[in-house]
Amino acid sequence: xxxxxxxxxxxxxxxxxxxxxxxxxxxxxxxxxxxxxxxxxxxxxxxxxxxxxxxxxxxxxxxxxxxxxxxxxxxxxxxxxxxxxxxxxxxxxxxxxxxxxxxxxxxxxxxxxxxxxxxxxxxxxxxxxxxxxxxxxxxxxxxxxxxxxxxxxxxxxxxxxxxxxxxxx
Amino acid sequence: xxxxxxxxxxxxxxxxxxxxxxxxxxxxxxxxxxxxxxxxxxxxxxxxxxxxxxxxxxxxxxxxxxxxxxxxxxxxxxxxxxxxxxxxxxxxxxxxxxxxxxxxxxxxxxxxxx
Numbered sequence: 397x398x399x400x401x402x403x404x405x406x407x408x409x410x411x412x413x414x415x416x417x418x419x420x421x422x423x424x425x426x427x428x429x430x431x432x433x434x435x436x437x438x439x440x441x442x443x444x445x446x447x448x449x450x451x452x453x454x455x456x457x458x459x460x461x462x463x464x465x466x467x468x469x470x471x472x473x474x475x476x477x478x479x480x481x482x483x484x485x486x487x488x489x490x491x492x493x494x495x496x497x498x499x500x501x502x503x504x505x506x507x508x509x510x511x512x513x514x515x516x517x518x519x520x521x522x523x524x525x526x527x528x529x530x531x532x533x534x535x536x537x538x539x540x541x542x543x544x545x546x547x548x549x550x551x552x553x554x555x556x557x558x559x560x561x562x563x564x565x
Numbered sequence: 566x567x568x569x570x571x572x573x574x575x576x577x578x579x580x581x582x583x584x585x586x587x588x589x590x591x592x593x594x595x596x597x598x599x600x601x602x603x604x605x606x607x608x609x610x611x612x613x614x615x616x617x618x619x620x621x622x623x624x625x626x627x628x629x630x631x632x633x634x635x636x637x638x639x640x641x642x643x644x645x646x647x648x649x650x651x652x653x654x655x656x657x658x659x660x661x662x663x664x665x666x667x668x669x670x671x672x673x674x675x676x677x678x679x
Contacts, residue, residue, distance in 0.1 A: 406588035413584075413617070431648050438619050442587040489657040492627040497620035497656050504655050558567040 397462040404445045404455035404474065412441050412459060416470060419461035423468040423527055432505035433470065433525050439498040440472040440521040448476025448519055467507065467524040475518040481511045568596055572605075576672045580611040585622035593622070597629045606638020609671040613644035618652060630662065639663075643671040 400415050402408040413434045420430035441457060449455035458473045483503065487496045503509050508524040566583040577600070581593060597608075610626065612618075630640040642664045645653060653659040665671035 406586075409586050409588045410584065431651075434617070435619060435652065438586060442619065442621070446587070487656075492630070492658060492661045494624040494628045494631075495620070497623055501620055501652060501655060 397460055400459040402457055402459075403453055404449040404451075404457055404476070405453045406442065406445055408457075409438055409441060413438055415459065416461075419470065420468060420525075423461075423463060425468060425525060425527060429525050429528070433468070433523065436502045436505040436509075436523050437470050437472060439502050440523065443498060443521075444472060444474035444476060444519065447479055448474040450477065452476075463527070464524075467526055470523045470525075472521040472523070473518065478513045478517055478519060480514055483509065483511065566592070568593065570596075573672055574676050576607045576609055576675050577605040578609045578611060578668055578672060580614065580668075582614040584617040585615060585625075586617065586619045587621040590621040590625050594625050594628070597625075597632075601632060606633050606636050607675050608633060608638070608640045609643050609665075609668055609675070610640060611643050611668045612646065612649050613668075615646060615649050618649050623652065623656060623658060626662070627658070639675075641665060641671045641675065643668040 398419060400412065402412065416434050416437045417430050420433055425433070437459070441459070444455075444457045445451060448457075455474060455476055458471075460471045460473070462469050462471075481499060483499065486500050486503075487493055499511075502521075502523065506523045507526045508522075510522040511519065512522070513519040566581070566585055566589045569580040569582070571578050579596075585593060608629070626640070626642075633640050640662065642653070642662045644667055645664065650659070650664075653662070653664070663671075663674075665674065
Protein backbone atom coordinates (compact mmCIF):
# COMPACT_ATOMS: atom_id res chain seq x y z
CA UNK A 397 0.00 0.00 0.00
CA UNK A 398 1.25 3.47 -0.90
CA UNK A 399 0.60 6.50 1.28
CA UNK A 400 0.74 10.23 0.86
CA UNK A 401 0.68 12.54 3.89
CA UNK A 402 0.00 16.23 3.30
CA UNK A 403 -1.11 19.16 5.42
CA UNK A 404 -4.74 20.23 5.21
CA UNK A 405 -4.20 22.92 2.58
CA UNK A 406 -5.76 23.20 -0.83
CA UNK A 407 -2.40 24.06 -2.31
CA UNK A 408 -1.74 20.30 -2.26
CA UNK A 409 -4.67 19.50 -4.56
CA UNK A 410 -2.51 19.41 -7.63
CA UNK A 411 0.08 17.08 -6.12
CA UNK A 412 -2.67 14.80 -4.80
CA UNK A 413 -4.02 14.52 -8.36
CA UNK A 414 -0.55 13.71 -9.69
CA UNK A 415 -0.15 11.07 -7.01
CA UNK A 416 -3.52 9.52 -7.93
CA UNK A 417 -2.51 9.48 -11.60
CA UNK A 418 0.66 7.59 -10.79
CA UNK A 419 -1.33 5.07 -8.73
CA UNK A 420 -3.77 4.69 -11.62
CA UNK A 421 -1.05 4.14 -14.21
CA UNK A 422 0.63 1.56 -11.96
CA UNK A 423 -2.67 -0.25 -11.49
CA UNK A 424 -3.34 -0.28 -15.24
CA UNK A 425 -6.37 1.99 -15.29
CA UNK A 426 -7.36 3.57 -18.57
CA UNK A 427 -6.80 7.23 -19.26
CA UNK A 428 -10.47 8.05 -18.72
CA UNK A 429 -10.60 6.03 -15.48
CA UNK A 430 -7.60 7.93 -14.13
CA UNK A 431 -9.15 11.23 -15.08
CA UNK A 432 -12.39 10.23 -13.31
CA UNK A 433 -10.50 9.19 -10.19
CA UNK A 434 -8.52 12.43 -10.10
CA UNK A 435 -11.74 14.43 -9.97
CA UNK A 436 -13.31 12.16 -7.35
CA UNK A 437 -10.27 12.10 -5.06
CA UNK A 438 -9.81 15.85 -5.52
CA UNK A 439 -13.36 16.38 -4.25
CA UNK A 440 -12.70 14.14 -1.24
CA UNK A 441 -9.48 16.00 -0.42
CA UNK A 442 -11.21 19.37 -0.76
CA UNK A 443 -13.96 18.22 1.60
CA UNK A 444 -11.39 17.11 4.17
CA UNK A 445 -9.71 20.50 4.09
CA UNK A 446 -12.82 22.69 3.94
CA UNK A 447 -15.29 20.72 6.02
CA UNK A 448 -13.20 18.27 8.06
CA UNK A 449 -10.56 20.77 9.14
CA UNK A 450 -12.61 23.90 8.34
CA UNK A 451 -9.63 25.25 6.40
CA UNK A 452 -7.29 24.98 9.41
CA UNK A 453 -3.91 24.20 7.77
CA UNK A 454 -2.56 22.38 10.84
CA UNK A 455 -4.30 19.09 10.12
CA UNK A 456 -3.04 16.15 8.11
CA UNK A 457 -4.77 14.36 5.27
CA UNK A 458 -3.59 10.86 4.43
CA UNK A 459 -4.24 9.39 1.01
CA UNK A 460 -3.56 5.69 0.41
CA UNK A 461 -3.78 3.42 -2.59
CA UNK A 462 -4.07 -0.34 -2.78
CA UNK A 463 -5.32 -3.06 -5.09
CA UNK A 464 -8.21 -5.00 -3.57
CA UNK A 465 -10.37 -7.58 -5.38
CA UNK A 466 -9.55 -6.19 -8.81
CA UNK A 467 -10.18 -2.59 -7.79
CA UNK A 468 -7.81 0.30 -7.32
CA UNK A 469 -8.85 1.57 -3.89
CA UNK A 470 -8.00 5.12 -2.82
CA UNK A 471 -8.66 6.14 0.76
CA UNK A 472 -8.72 9.74 1.93
CA UNK A 473 -8.50 10.06 5.71
CA UNK A 474 -8.61 13.06 7.97
CA UNK A 475 -8.91 13.64 11.69
CA UNK A 476 -11.07 16.70 11.43
CA UNK A 477 -14.66 17.21 12.39
CA UNK A 478 -16.84 14.22 11.62
CA UNK A 479 -19.81 15.04 9.48
CA UNK A 480 -22.67 12.82 8.47
CA UNK A 481 -23.21 12.47 4.76
CA UNK A 482 -26.31 11.10 3.09
CA UNK A 483 -25.09 9.55 -0.15
CA UNK A 484 -28.62 9.25 -1.46
CA UNK A 485 -29.12 13.00 -1.30
CA UNK A 486 -28.32 14.09 -4.87
CA UNK A 487 -28.56 17.70 -6.04
CA UNK A 488 -31.60 18.69 -8.07
CA UNK A 489 -30.12 18.68 -11.56
CA UNK A 490 -33.08 20.51 -13.05
CA UNK A 491 -31.62 23.78 -11.81
CA UNK A 492 -27.98 24.95 -11.80
CA UNK A 493 -26.22 25.22 -8.44
CA UNK A 494 -23.20 27.17 -7.26
CA UNK A 495 -22.23 24.30 -4.98
CA UNK A 496 -23.20 20.81 -3.94
CA UNK A 497 -21.91 18.77 -6.89
CA UNK A 498 -18.85 17.36 -5.10
CA UNK A 499 -20.17 14.17 -3.53
CA UNK A 500 -22.45 13.62 -6.52
CA UNK A 501 -19.40 13.65 -8.83
CA UNK A 502 -17.53 11.34 -6.44
CA UNK A 503 -20.39 8.86 -6.73
CA UNK A 504 -20.66 9.01 -10.49
CA UNK A 505 -16.94 8.89 -11.20
CA UNK A 506 -16.16 5.85 -9.05
CA UNK A 507 -17.44 2.29 -9.17
CA UNK A 508 -18.09 2.36 -5.44
CA UNK A 509 -17.96 5.10 -2.86
CA UNK A 510 -18.06 4.82 0.93
CA UNK A 511 -17.85 7.66 3.41
CA UNK A 512 -17.17 6.55 6.97
CA UNK A 513 -17.71 9.21 9.52
CA UNK A 514 -19.47 9.71 12.79
CA UNK A 515 -16.57 8.46 14.93
CA UNK A 516 -15.11 10.66 17.64
CA UNK A 517 -13.42 12.60 14.91
CA UNK A 518 -12.37 12.22 11.37
CA UNK A 519 -13.70 10.93 8.10
CA UNK A 520 -12.55 8.14 5.81
CA UNK A 521 -13.59 8.26 2.17
CA UNK A 522 -13.07 5.04 0.21
CA UNK A 523 -13.14 5.35 -3.57
CA UNK A 524 -12.96 2.26 -5.77
CA UNK A 525 -12.29 2.01 -9.48
CA UNK A 526 -12.53 -1.34 -11.25
CA UNK A 527 -9.36 -2.25 -13.09
CA UNK A 528 -10.62 -3.09 -16.57
CA UNK A 529 -8.69 -5.31 -18.91
CA UNK A 530 -9.54 -3.56 -22.14
CA UNK A 531 -8.54 -0.21 -23.65
CA UNK A 532 -4.92 -1.38 -23.97
CA UNK A 533 -3.97 1.59 -26.12
CA UNK A 534 -5.10 4.13 -23.60
CA UNK A 535 -3.53 2.45 -20.63
CA UNK A 536 0.00 3.25 -21.69
CA UNK A 537 -0.27 6.98 -21.50
CA UNK A 538 -2.54 8.18 -18.70
CA UNK A 539 -4.49 11.42 -18.86
CA UNK A 540 -3.13 14.53 -20.46
CA UNK A 541 -0.65 16.09 -18.10
CA UNK A 542 -1.48 13.54 -15.44
CA UNK A 543 2.09 12.87 -14.45
CA UNK A 544 3.11 16.47 -14.32
CA UNK A 545 4.13 16.93 -17.95
CA UNK A 546 4.69 20.58 -18.52
CA UNK A 547 2.55 21.20 -21.60
CA UNK A 548 1.53 24.67 -22.64
CA UNK A 549 1.44 26.02 -19.09
CA UNK A 550 4.74 24.40 -18.15
CA UNK A 551 6.23 27.44 -16.53
CA UNK A 552 3.44 27.97 -14.06
CA UNK A 553 3.76 27.05 -10.43
CA UNK A 554 1.00 25.59 -8.29
CA UNK A 555 -1.04 28.26 -6.60
CA UNK A 556 -0.24 30.91 -9.17
CA UNK A 557 -2.85 32.21 -11.55
CA UNK A 558 -1.72 34.24 -14.50
CA UNK A 559 -4.09 36.75 -16.03
CA UNK A 560 -3.14 38.26 -19.33
CA UNK A 561 -4.94 40.78 -21.39
CA UNK A 562 -5.29 40.20 -25.08
CA UNK A 563 -6.05 42.69 -27.79
CA UNK A 564 -9.12 44.87 -27.74
CA UNK A 565 -11.16 45.06 -30.88
CA UNK B 566 -4.07 28.02 -14.27
CA UNK B 567 -4.07 30.95 -16.63
CA UNK B 568 -6.75 33.41 -17.66
CA UNK B 569 -6.41 35.22 -20.96
CA UNK B 570 -9.02 37.58 -22.29
CA UNK B 571 -9.90 39.91 -25.11
CA UNK B 572 -12.93 41.87 -26.26
CA UNK B 573 -14.32 41.14 -29.67
CA UNK B 574 -17.44 42.71 -31.16
CA UNK B 575 -18.71 43.60 -27.69
CA UNK B 576 -18.18 40.07 -26.39
CA UNK B 577 -15.67 39.29 -23.66
CA UNK B 578 -13.78 36.16 -24.68
CA UNK B 579 -12.09 34.54 -21.70
CA UNK B 580 -9.76 31.58 -22.03
CA UNK B 581 -9.31 29.59 -18.83
CA UNK B 582 -6.34 27.27 -19.20
CA UNK B 583 -4.74 24.53 -17.18
CA UNK B 584 -6.44 23.16 -14.08
CA UNK B 585 -9.29 24.87 -12.23
CA UNK B 586 -9.98 23.64 -8.72
CA UNK B 587 -10.90 24.76 -5.21
CA UNK B 588 -7.38 26.12 -4.68
CA UNK B 589 -7.44 28.68 -7.49
CA UNK B 590 -11.15 29.16 -8.15
CA UNK B 591 -11.20 32.44 -6.23
CA UNK B 592 -8.90 33.93 -8.85
CA UNK B 593 -11.44 33.22 -11.58
CA UNK B 594 -14.26 34.55 -9.44
CA UNK B 595 -12.32 37.75 -8.70
CA UNK B 596 -11.56 38.22 -12.40
CA UNK B 597 -15.26 38.20 -13.28
CA UNK B 598 -16.38 40.18 -10.23
CA UNK B 599 -14.02 42.99 -11.23
CA UNK B 600 -15.83 43.18 -14.54
CA UNK B 601 -19.38 43.24 -13.22
CA UNK B 602 -21.15 46.46 -14.18
CA UNK B 603 -18.58 47.21 -16.89
CA UNK B 604 -20.92 46.51 -19.78
CA UNK B 605 -19.33 43.09 -20.22
CA UNK B 606 -22.51 41.10 -20.01
CA UNK B 607 -21.82 38.82 -22.95
CA UNK B 608 -19.10 36.32 -22.19
CA UNK B 609 -17.64 33.40 -24.08
CA UNK B 610 -15.68 30.99 -21.92
CA UNK B 611 -13.02 29.35 -24.05
CA UNK B 612 -12.35 26.00 -22.35
CA UNK B 613 -10.32 24.45 -25.15
CA UNK B 614 -7.23 24.35 -22.93
CA UNK B 615 -8.86 23.65 -19.59
CA UNK B 616 -7.63 20.18 -18.67
CA UNK B 617 -9.36 19.81 -15.34
CA UNK B 618 -12.29 21.32 -13.50
CA UNK B 619 -13.82 20.30 -10.17
CA UNK B 620 -17.15 21.15 -8.53
CA UNK B 621 -15.76 24.47 -7.28
CA UNK B 622 -14.98 25.50 -10.83
CA UNK B 623 -18.42 24.45 -12.02
CA UNK B 624 -19.94 26.51 -9.21
CA UNK B 625 -18.11 29.63 -10.39
CA UNK B 626 -19.25 29.10 -13.96
CA UNK B 627 -22.84 28.92 -12.67
CA UNK B 628 -22.37 32.00 -10.54
CA UNK B 629 -21.03 34.20 -13.33
CA UNK B 630 -23.76 32.92 -15.64
CA UNK B 631 -26.47 33.88 -13.13
CA UNK B 632 -25.02 37.36 -12.66
CA UNK B 633 -24.84 37.98 -16.40
CA UNK B 634 -28.31 36.60 -17.12
CA UNK B 635 -29.76 38.77 -14.36
CA UNK B 636 -28.36 41.82 -16.14
CA UNK B 637 -29.57 40.77 -19.57
CA UNK B 638 -26.40 39.06 -20.74
CA UNK B 639 -25.24 35.47 -20.86
CA UNK B 640 -22.24 33.15 -20.58
CA UNK B 641 -21.54 30.64 -23.32
CA UNK B 642 -19.01 27.88 -23.39
CA UNK B 643 -16.71 27.16 -26.32
CA UNK B 644 -14.73 24.04 -27.18
CA UNK B 645 -14.61 22.25 -23.82
CA UNK B 646 -12.06 19.45 -23.56
CA UNK B 647 -13.36 15.89 -23.17
CA UNK B 648 -12.60 15.95 -19.44
CA UNK B 649 -14.54 19.16 -18.86
CA UNK B 650 -17.40 18.18 -21.16
CA UNK B 651 -17.84 14.99 -19.12
CA UNK B 652 -18.41 16.80 -15.82
CA UNK B 653 -20.68 19.33 -17.53
CA UNK B 654 -22.76 16.43 -18.82
CA UNK B 655 -22.79 14.52 -15.52
CA UNK B 656 -24.12 17.59 -13.72
CA UNK B 657 -26.41 18.43 -16.68
CA UNK B 658 -24.90 21.88 -16.87
CA UNK B 659 -24.54 21.20 -20.59
CA UNK B 660 -28.30 21.89 -20.68
CA UNK B 661 -27.90 25.15 -18.83
CA UNK B 662 -25.03 26.63 -20.83
CA UNK B 663 -25.06 26.92 -24.58
CA UNK B 664 -21.98 25.04 -25.76
CA UNK B 665 -20.28 25.77 -29.09
CA UNK B 666 -17.50 23.95 -30.92
CA UNK B 667 -15.37 27.09 -31.21
CA UNK B 668 -14.96 30.58 -29.76
CA UNK B 669 -15.69 32.08 -33.16
CA UNK B 670 -19.05 30.34 -33.41
CA UNK B 671 -20.02 31.26 -29.85
CA UNK B 672 -19.13 34.92 -30.41
CA UNK B 673 -20.81 35.02 -33.80
CA UNK B 674 -24.02 33.58 -32.35
CA UNK B 675 -23.97 36.27 -29.65
CA UNK B 676 -23.68 38.95 -32.29
CA UNK B 677 -26.57 37.63 -34.36
CA UNK B 678 -28.98 36.84 -31.52
CA UNK B 679 -28.51 39.66 -29.02
